[in-house]
Amino acid sequence: MSLPSWQTLGQAKCQAILNAIPEKWRLEHPLPPDEELRDVTGDYIRQFLTQREIEITEKDAVDIVAQTSTGRWSALEVTEAFCHRAALAHQFVNCLHEVFFESAIEAAKEQDAYFATHNTPKGPLHGLPISLKDQFHIKDVETTMGYVGWINTFEGKPIDPNTTKKESELVRELRALGAILYCKTSVPATLMAGETVNNIIGYTWNPKNRLLSSGGSSGGEGALIALRGSPAGFGTDIGGSVRIPAGFNGIYGLRPSAGRIPYQGAANSLDGQGCILSVVGPMAATARSLTLLVKAVLGMQPWTRDPLALELPWREEVVEQTRGLIERARSGSSDSVLAFGLMKYDGIDRVHPPIARGMRIVEQTLQRLGHKIIEWKPPSHRTAVEIFAKVFDMDGGADAKHHFGLSGEPRPEQIIGSQSGIQMTASEIAALNVAKREYQKQYLDYWQSTAELTGTGRPVDGLFCPLAAHAAVFPYEYKSVAYTAFVNVLDYTSLAIPVTFADQNVDVDPADSSDRRHLDYYAEIYDGAPVGVQLVGRRLQEEKMLTLAEYLGDEIARDVKEGPRELGFCVYCYGYHVTVEGDARAKCRAYKT
């Protein structure tokens, strides 16, 4: 009996992705079973690479550009190193949809020639390989967005030479900035899932623990960057699709407010749904890499090409103001200089022990740094989740049904969203928009009201909260977007910041039945899963939040590296500090001898 045609097509495409990897970079032997080999990052992947390739690929985007734009590293060498590592990453965890290393190598050679001639970089991203989620159109490269029915088409429609030659606006800008495009990363079909699964590549696994998911919908980006198969990339986020895979893979990811990074000319689901806009956001191993990307893209004035982009250039003065606050805090001001909201629980999903520990680490870091912490008591997040669900269900599943129907492929179980077939009417959508605006108003009022509590003269500078109730989940276990989707309802700026990893010896589920988790937690399976947190700022606060993320991400990492600290009561400031050999005063800002 022959396979259904969707399966034949999907398998052929899957094989074509593997075939696009040069022979020399293919694995000789299949990987051991995931139970035996959970973590394929670090030393595992390094064994397949040269020392030079490791040196290059384990630098962050900022360091790479520093090398390539001064001619110390050639774009070609950098590109080849990332192509090789990306090829390995895909063979480990199924994270790529499109592989076009040859054209990347050609582009890299052209850039090296440019540098040789002009002795100056082509742009601020000169020679930097950038991976892209499989929604962006690139000349001569297919976009399937995980749909079998999109293979050999343009977004499911017959190929028209005029459209297939068009590139998404972001792609045009990245090329102009000097970036090298070399692969597109995997997504769940429809993009509406917290896991990455489709009928082409199958499932994208978590490189830190291959029993688990890489998250979604920018799951391929998350996995690839975690494996250092890419120094930086762009995903999209309508309910957490940048932040969830960033958190699940232990990297940074930014969900900017709508209108900053151009979406023009990219494929999408529910295109034209105007209530909650999907946004493009960068993902990378370091926060400063995100800053590099956002600043570079804004330098291209996307508002002159994308009608939905806001004319809001990079505001360096905000960076400087924020750095000034950080410096004041560092210099030991006895006043509160920065203040943060802290929400350990959203009233909906109780968090697993690794996440609770991650939040405690953040709390301790903020305390060590002397920042004011405000217990977050926002308008009910249930309201946000209800609004979000209605937006996702607005068309009764018509868009997804159409695109799955193109090939007859089955809809993966993990896809969120209605299949009711019932469309909302114009009046119902208007009422939903009013409800959303009223919620946004309540939240904004609450945010601003914290100015009375912070002692800084300003409302909180940011809000820390979980990214999900759990670290990277195992398949079918991602069930609630509550911790991320409220940000999309509000259109706030939000970052995923890596904190630590689940540890089966530490993160034990308390037996106390009063603290039962809503979701099942298995310490042994979760062991090693990255734990991230979320840093949320008000709308259009990208410069400020990136600057804070660079600062706090490093401070959190330092605390994690230095191990658990004990807090001691300080008789000088009446606060709690990390003790230094039992002496809280040694760290006290108010302590002067």
Add this chain to the structure above:
Amino acid sequence: MSLPSWQTLGQAKCQAILNAIPEKWRLEHPLPPDEELRDVTGDYIRQFLTQREIEITEKDAVDIVAQTSTGRWSALEVTEAFCHRAALAHQFVNCLHEVFFESAIEAAKEQDAYFATHNTPKGPLHGLPISLKDQFHIKDVETTMGYVGWINTFEGKPIDPNTTKKESELVRELRALGAILYCKTSVPATLMAGETVNNIIGYTWNPKNRLLSSGGSSGGEGALIALRGSPAGFGTDIGGSVRIPAGFNGIYGLRPSAGRIPYQGAANSLDGQGCILSVVGPMAATARSLTLLVKAVLGMQPWTRDPLALELPWREEVVEQTRGLIERARSGSSDSVLAFGLMKYDGIDRVHPPIARGMRIVEQTLQRLGHKIIEWKPPSHRTAVEIFAKVFDMDGGADAKHHFGLSGEPRPEQIIGSQSGIQMTASEIAALNVAKREYQKQYLDYWQSTAELTGTGRPVDGLFCPLAAHAAVFPYEYKSVAYTAFVNVLDYTSLAIPVTFADQNVDVDPADSSDRRHLDYYAEIYDGAPVGVQLVGRRLQEEKMLTLAEYLGDEIARDVKEGPRELGFCVYCYGYHVTVEGDARAKCRAYKT
């Protein structure tokens, strides 16, 4: 036979508005018939005022604030003068919905006391009376928005003390800025009409020609400001509702891009319709008054209170850049310094002779000033109009039907919008949003492409086009929003700029049948109707367009005042100039002796 209850209610409210006018300011005799007395501005209204009242009310907002904020004029005297003049205006043309002079006078006294105590103004609008379209909620003042069914309710719902004490965000800001609120102005019920008509006040007539309409939907604002019953006010605009009445009444009006001036907490039609957002915009007798208002409101940081407001403070650097260009042009640079698109006809509605003449005046002024003129060949405006019509018809008329149904009042014929009862579905709305975005993209690309034609290194600095095919129309004759609504589809910045007045001796319909007008033109009836034009800029260009409007509005006014000019061919620059006693060279920038 008794009247239907809606009629009784509407008439009672109409009488209550008149009753709110102090006895001393009521007209002793009714006005002569409109055929006998068309123009009630200027000398006609002045006869009812003292010399001092005339002096105060004929200053613009900038000059008034200069007096009130230095204590030279008391807020009380200014407020009383405008209350008096507004009372007359209403009795002439039916332009008010709410009259609350007593509380205005109380507020003015408080401000005078504040100034006496602190010797400093309360804010940048200290003591400036501001009129508001009847969508804004003010404590202890009703909002009917022209619906009989809203009388004695809160937006048609039973009165809840919590809601009626709430003020719209703009109202809160205006108070904090020191403005004095004293009246709310008339609108067509639904706000969806180019005339102002409802079952409460009836019809708002044009003060320059009472046979004609004041335009809509901010028709009461337009008429009141034209009569100098208000130095400045705020209307709203979803298809031209600020610009049409501004043009029809010979004043300035700004339609900013969405997100600059706060709409939070104001009543609206089709609330929650998210495809084309209605925006709040200022109206005044001078362009610099609009600047004063926009700058003052942005100084209140509306984004900290209105979740849909963008964090985009007033950009003084843009004003300075623009002024720099104007100065360079004035200093006689031989290069093109500024360039403007000119669209005399949109391919849909042929314009009446007064409008054609208005556009010719603008063209001559631009030529005199040496600015480059680009013939505008945009993507079809028919596409914009089709998108706009679908947005207006989205709910099949459900919202309007509901609100008219509250009282059973009839729907005025002039109201635009479907009554089909057929709601668009979520998928249809999404497709409409995609069509809109694609049109916006085409238009943006076209706009940017003019950089190749301008000679300035930039795209055009603005586009001049008509506001409508006609000057202020007579009742039932306003039939097409094409000239204004394309701006709303694009979300561009646009200003109405007054130019001249229809003149039956000059604006004669050409007999040539090849130039037939789409709409009927009667030179005698239109005589005296104000003629405005539109100056359009790209999205979020408020600072630049206001600065250009101040400059060009004055230059146009100068040309109109100095009478018709003849253009002569110049042998130095091969261009056409206004001749000075027959010598074109005397005005030529390229002419050097």
